Amino acid sequence: MAPVAPQPVLPESRSYQKLIEKLIYLAITRPDICFAIQVLSQFLQHPKQSHFDAALRVVRYIKGSPGMGILLKKGSLEKVTAYCDSDWATCPNTRRSVTGYVIKLGNSLISWKFKKQ
Numbered sequence: 375m376a377p378v379a380p381q382p383v384l385p386e387s388r389s390y391q392k393l394i395e396k397l398i399y400l401a402i403t404r405p406d407i408c409f410a411i412q413v414l415s416q417f418l419q420h421p422k423q424s425h426f427d428a429a430l431r432v433v434r435y436i437k438g439s440p441g442m443g444i445l446l447k448k449g450s451l452e453k454v455t456a457y458c459d460s461d462w463a464t465c466p467n468t469r470r471s472v473t474g475y476v477i478k479l480g481n482s483l484i485s486w487k488f489k490k491q
Contacts, residue, residue: 381422390421393429400436403443405476405486407432412472412488446482454479465490 384390397411410432417425460473474488 381424383420383422384426387419387421390426390429391418393426393433394418397429397432404436405444405483406439406442407436408486408488412490416467444483446484447480449480452480 394411394415397407398415401408401411410428414425414429414432455478456475458473458475460471462471463469464472468490471491472488473491475486476483477485
């Protein structure tokens with residue numbers, strides 16, 4: 375296989391930065407996009423066309439799944455459930471690990487966090 379040619383940096387990176395800012399704000403109530411936004415936010419300084427295309431793919435996903443936000447459903451709120459997970463050296467550039475947790479009250483998600491160590 376031939377190596378992939380490097381892509382040039384986007385000439386106008388501000389549009390990518392503004393899109394990621396809006397997606398970060400939206401991720402407050404959309405935990406399903408948090409990991410993708412975390413990966414895309416690593417390229418805010420020097421984004422390439424492939425990063426912009428990936429961000430637009432997240433936007434298309436959001437448009438196609440409008441009911442996926444956080445909802446507190448009535449009934450069965452007595453049980454608190456927590457999950458956590460981590461991986462080892464997932465970032466190919468820095469070899470840093472990502473750790474995360476999710477806390478649910480009944481069937482409703484109330485807290486989550488994913489962090490690169």
